[in-house]
Amino acid sequence: METIQTDLCIIGAGSGGLSVAAGAAQMGARTVLIESGEMGGDCLNSGCVPSKALIAAAARAHAMRSGAAFGITPAEPQVDFAAVQDHVARVIATIAPVDSQDRFEGLGVRVIRDHARFTAPDRVAAGAFQITARRFVIATGSRPVIPQIPGLADLPFLTNETLFALRECPSHLIVLGGGPIGMEMAQAHRRLGARVTVIEAGRALGRDDPELVAPLLARLRAEGVEILEDTPVTAFTGKDGLIRAVLKDGRGIEGSHLLVATGRAPVLAGLGLEAAEVEHTARGVTVGRNLRSVSNRRVYAVGDAAGPGGGGLQFTHVAGYHAGLVIRQALFGLPARATTRHIPRATYTDPGLASIGPTEAEARMIHGSALEVLRVSFDENDRAQTMLATDGLLKLLVVKGRPVGVAILGPQAGELIGLWALAIAGRMKLSTLAGTVLPYPTLGEVSKRAAGAYFSPRLFANPWVKRVVGLVQRWLP
Numbered sequence: 001m002e003t004i005q006t007d008l009c010i011i012g013a014g015s016g017g018l019s020v021a022a023g024a025a026q027m028g029a030r031t032v033l034i035e036s037g038e039m040g041g042d043c044l045n046s047g048c049v050p051s052k053a054l055i056a057a058a059a060r061a062h063a064m065r066s067g068a069a070f071g072i073t074p075a076e077p078q079v080d081f082a083a084v085q086d087h088v089a090r091v092i093a094t095i096a097p098v099d100s101q102d103r104f105e106g107l108g109v110r111v112i113r114d115h116a117r118f119t120a121p122d123r124v125a126a127g128a129f130q131i132t133a134r135r136f137v138i139a140t141g142s143r144p145v146i147p148q149i150p151g152l153a154d155l156p157f158l159t160n161e162t163l164f165a166l167r168e169c170p171s172h173l174i175v176l177g178g179g180p181i182g183m184e185m186a187q188a189h190r191r192l193g194a195r196v197t198v199i200e201a202g203r204a205l206g207r208d209d210p211e212l213v214a215p216l217l218a219r220l221r222a223e224g225v226e227i228l229e230d231t232p233v234t235a236f237t238g239k240d241g242l243i244r245a246v247l248k249d250g251r252g253i254e255g256s257h258l259l260v261a262t263g264r265a266p267v268l269a270g271l272g273l274e275a276a277e278v279e280h281t282a283r284g285v286t287v288g289r290n291l292r293s294v295s296n297r298r299v300y301a302v303g304d305a306a307g308p309g310g311g312g313l314q315f316t317h318v319a320g321y322h323a324g325l326v327i328r329q330a331l332f333g334l335p336a337r338a339t340t341r342h343i344p345r346a347t348y349t350d351p352g353l354a355s356i357g358p359t360e361a362e363a364r365m366i367h368g369s370a371l372e373v374l375r376v377s378f379d380e381n382d383r384a385q386t387m388l389a390t391d392g393l394l395k396l397l398v399v400k401g402r403p404v405g406v407a408i409l410g411p412q413a414g415e416l417i418g419l420w421a422l423a424i425a426g427r428m429k430l431s432t433l434a435g436t437v438l439p440y441p442t443l444g445e446v447s448k449r450a451a452g453a454y455f456s457p458r459l460f461a462n463p464w465v466k467r468v469v470g471l472v473q474r475w476l477p
């Protein structure tokens with residue numbers, strides 16, 4: 001067994017691990033990166049990239065059906081589902097070199113393709129190697145949680161790990177779980193020709209603002225996605241191609257395929273965390289806000305594997321953000337703390353749903369009467385009018401002239417939230433946004449309008465302003 005001594009040993013080459021490795025190696029740290037599966041992890045191979053490629057194909061199909069209002073004769077698209085999946089695979093293959101072993105070795109990273117396991121608090125074994133390191137980073141990501149429902153384990157169900165390998169469009173896809181994965185994939189498959197039924201035990205998209213979720217669900221239903229909320233499944237029966245979900249009220253839903261999208265749990269099994277003396281729970285490695293294990297100071301955790309101390313959000317951009325915080329500490333010995341106030345969240349349905357900061361209900365608890373809520377509808381936006389995409393709302397939460405939270409339902413919501421991520425991260429005043437000149441006509445003007453809406457009553461309904469203007473007008477030559 002070869003022994004390697006290094007500065008940094010990273011377990012997992014997904015969004016988090018790759019970001020730590022790239023930064024560390026390029027800044028001169030001796031870096032070992034261990035990956036047991038595909039380079040690129042979930043996001044590239046079975047998460048963000050394939051799901052967004054499928055959504056893009058589905059949007060093309062939808063556009064063909066929905067041109068009537070523009071004067072374009074609708075046409076039923078001929079969806080070649082296998083070719084759609086080929087498109088998905090090509091997108092993955094195109095991006096893959098950026099995350100590849102070759103690229104990382106080129107950056108000076110020692111890449112080991114094997115399963116990693118701690119054998120001591122300062123030692124990891126991977127295949128024929130033993131690695132001792134000054135610091136370790138656990139970046140092992142998450143896997144789908146499979147609920148304990150009688151009969152489910154005996155069925156050939158799909159998860160995000162197998163969904164993109166389908167070569168034929170499901171005739172009736174049952175989606176268990178109405179979170180971001182469930183709703184994005186429900187709409188995409190509906191648009192590609194499947195009948196789709198979402199069965200959600202609680203509220204669909206329950207972490208988002210109900211005021212924005214309600215019109216989104218109405219749009220999805222109008223497209224033909226059946227959504228059952230507050231509907232626990234008591235049992236599954238059936239076989240390949242014929243799956244039956246038995247609901248609490250005794251009703252049965254029959255479908256050809258079942259996608260389980262009921263949440264994700266950190267991958268920590270088989271990692272030897274006991275030998276490493278690293279405390280953990282079902283929610284991840286127990287870390288402080290500095291992402292450092294509370295029980296082993298050599299060890300950090302990033303991304304989906306980090307416990308609630310890291311903020312509890314499972315996104316690629318969060319894994320990247322964590323990576324920066326670890327590099328700051330492990331390479332430069334500088335302090336760093338994870339916060340969530342400036343982290344955007346986006347669900348890529350159509351219309352999209354994106355937010356940053358607390359929801360209105362959470363903000364009321366935090367800020368009480370200091371909170372002001374402003375709403376701008378997309379039908380006030382000229383670009384949205386040209387696109388006939390006026391179903392949407394931007395909701396702005398303001399405290400003392402600064403934005404603390406924003407939620408957007410509308411076209412390109414994931415793009416629009418970027419401006420607010422900048423504003424909130426930079427603790428900008430709303431006056432800066434209201435004074436920003438944006439090109440006309442753009443969807444982005446909806447954000448400027450919201451900022452302007454904060455000042456309008458202060459300016460236009462203020463008797464003092466009117467009095468000052470009257471006086472100045474009397475004296476101006």
Ligand SMILES: Cc1cc2nc3c(=O)[nH]c(=O)nc-3n(C[C@H](O)[C@H](O)[C@H](O)COP(=O)(O)OP(=O)(O)OC[C@H]3O[C@@H](n4cnc5c(N)ncnc54)[C@H](O)[C@@H]3O)c2cc1C
Pocket residue numbers: 011012013014015016017034035036037038039040041042043044046047048049051052114115116117139140141142160181267270271302303304305314315316317318319348
């Ligand atoms: C369907 C779907 C869609 C998504 N869409 C989005 C989106 O649009 N935007 C967004 O921001 N996020 C999205 N996400 C979430 C995003 O994919 C994750 O938050 C992100 O991949 C987490 O990165 P990570 O580095 O923590 O883990 P991962 O990317 O999962 O990487 C972990 C890696 O560690 C490896 N590993 C695990 N254990 C070991 C071991 N013992 N030894 C060696 N290697 C090991 C794994 O093989 C894996 O490659 C989506 C997720 C899914 C499932």
Ligand SMILES: NC(=O)c1ccc[n+]([C@@H]2O[C@H](COP(=O)([O-])OP(=O)(O)OC[C@H]3O[C@@H](n4cnc5c(N)ncnc54)[C@H](O)[C@@H]3O)[C@@H](O)[C@H]2O)c1
Pocket residue numbers: 147176177178179180181182184199200201202203204205206231232233261262263264313314315345346347348
């Ligand atoms: N656009 C994006 O950025 C994006 C897209 C997809 C996923 N993700 C990330 O991946 C994470 C996981 O996504 P997810 O949608 O799997 O999880 P989730 O936890 O967000 O949603 C799971 C849903 O399943 C429901 N559920 C749980 N058990 C159930 C049961 N037995 N029967 C019916 N419903 C049940 C829950 O009530 C919840 O609404 C997300 O939190 C998100 O961070 C991000």
